Amino acid sequence: MYEAPYPPYDPVDTSGFSYQTVVKRWPVILTGIIDTIYRTNHDLSLSSDPDMSKLGDVSAVDQETRERIEEGKRLIEKLSKLKYEMGRDRPLEAVPDDGEPLVKVYNDELEKLSSQGKGTWFTAPWLYAECYLYRFLRAYFSRTKYWRTFDPFRGQKESTFQASGTAIYQLATTMHELEAEKSALISDPDKLVIIFREMIQMCLWGNATDLSLLTHMSHSDIQDLQTVGKDAQAARKEFILKDDQERVWDHIKTLSPDSRVDFVLDNAGFELFTDFVFADFLVTYTPYVSRVVFHPKIIPWFVSDVTPTDFKQTFASLLSPAFFPSSPTASSKPSPSQQHLHAMVLRWQSYLENGIFALSVPLDTPLGGDVTVGTNGQKNVVVNLEKNGVNEASFWTGPWPYWDMKELAPELWTTLSESGLVIFKGDLNYRKLTGDIKWPVSTPFEIAVGPLAGSFPLLSLRTNKADVAVGVPQAVADELDKKGEKWRVSGKYALVSFIPKGSQA
Incomplete structure (x- = not known):
């Protein structure tokens, strides 16, 4: 494999764009996903209870909708934990085996970076860490029953398009x-x-x-x-x-x-x-x-x-x-x-x-x-x-x-x-x-x-x-x-x- 004669940008350089991305932009993106899932769960409850007489009462909705809402809640918990760990420079976790491509690719590279002391959110090379983030997020959704085909960015893409x-x-x-x-x-x-x-x-x-x-x-x-x-x-x-x-x-x-x-x-x-x-x-x-x-x-x-x-x-x-x-x-x-x-x-x-x-x-x-x-x-x-x-x-x-x-x-x-x-x-x-x-x-x-x-x-x-x-x-x-x-x-x-x-x- 080819190796460049220069290093990647230092992710711990506080003046660099990569550092600002980890500190500011990624947490905002995670917050947006959490909000999207929360609103989707709210809409699911509302669609099952149009007069809002039992809004919030998960037992009032059908079994499938109830399971979907509960899965959504678990996704929110995982995303909140991820956001917390990111802000504290915790080690990156291995991508779970969700049956989709590149799990081994990401995890092999993570293992190598970790052995070099570069396996945390602020120390991993920016290109790897940013790609890893989206592949790791995908594993959250791909391992669910009802959210597998859910694109958490779809609404944002559509609203931006509508403004054009x-x-x-x-x-x-x-x-x-x-x-x-x-x-x-x-x-x-x-x-x-x-x-x-x-x-x-x-x-x-x-x-x-x-x-x-x-x-x-x-x-x-x-x-x-x-x-x-x-x-x-x-x-x-x-x-x-x-x-x-x-x-x-x-x-x-x-x-x-x-x-x-x-x-x-x-x-x-x-x-x-x-x-x-x-x-x-x-x-x-x-x-x-x-x-x-x-x-x-x-x-x-x-x-x-x-x-x-x-x-x-x-x-x-x-x-x-x-x-x-x-x-x-x-x-x-x-x-x-x-x-x-x-x-x-x-x-x-x-x-x-x-x-x-x-x-x-x-x-x-x-x-x-x-x-x-x-x-x-x-x-x-x-x-x-x-x-x-x-x-x-x-x-x-x-x-x-x-x-x-x-x-x-x-x-x-x-x-x-x-x-x-x-x-x-x-x-x-x-x-x-x-x-x-x-x-x-x-x-x-x-x-x-x-x-x-x-x-x-x-x-x-x-x-x-x-x-x-x-x-x-x-x-x-x-x-x-x-x-x-x-x-x-x-x-x-x-x-x-x-x-x-x-x-x-």
Whole structure:
């Protein structure tokens, strides 16, 4: 296995972002889960006693509901204990054997860290500890009878998505207007590159997308972008500290028409929506890509990451006339932008049905990746090859850097090596690509990803929300530090990092 020449960030450095995460952010996340379970239990009691005459009296509800409520109470007790132990830097416990993947992987690494005196909440390397937290939380739920498929972050993801209606409608109208230019775009790379720059930046900034990133796309608007757009690009460029946009476009232009692009997903909700928009642009308006595959997480992960359920539900939410608070009533006539959104999402659904869009696991994959049996007696979902093994689906929720992918998950490595471009979205994927190592900031990205460099065309789109950063000129980093900018962690700055296939550090 590859070992980086520099250490990871010191988790006990009180000035570091990892320490602040353990002290402040994780306890808040645990409190949120506890509150979610408590509210769910309350709703269960209320649904069994609508007039509230016996609210709180568990004996008044049916047996199944009573058992579910009691399981919820036990989950709250466990989570409260976990929060207490975390705040007091207690040793990490072994992940219970819940029959799901990676138990042995996590526990073997924990045993090694413990032997080195790094097996507590404040001493374990941040990347391992944070991944461990979500896998450990999953074991709480996976070993229950009634909460096994419960995503404690689902409500949070949905409410955040619902707040994005204005931006979503505008982007839908933008894509509608692009339709009129489709023929001209496909035959004119000079026009395509203008739209590509807007699309990739929309996808880059994700949840923090500035509505000015995408303008109207009539013929005259495209011409304006070729002039005015240059100024806008220059203004945004100061916040993109490594910018390989042009290299990415030059690579995309070399792809054959039947090429595939892969998205290693980050957040559900609006960011996933922007991923769909970017994917739609690639397969609908360029002659270079014919298929896009999306890679989710199979357990609730880092609060907002996309699960198969989130992926599938996104289509239903976008097509629901009442999902966004600003939506019209059922009797109202939809606005043009709402009609544009409806038409666009129907196109995406047809792409999903025809294999132009695809999820890397079956759409009906439940949390944990269990096997389900259909009405015809056939098994519909098989993503757990072995409970302690690693496969294409479970790799993304392991505790490791991605640079050992070929050894740890050879089937996944082979799959991605056949892709025309693999896009890694977000901060955690960037941390895993670079190992969350304390690289000198000017280290080339090709060096920081270790043996993964050159395995496949690799694009990382990342807004900075953690300490690790590479490929940034030392003088630029020094100037930002001198100004007191929290450029590594604020989300204000970003990195667009590309490595072509076959490239060696």
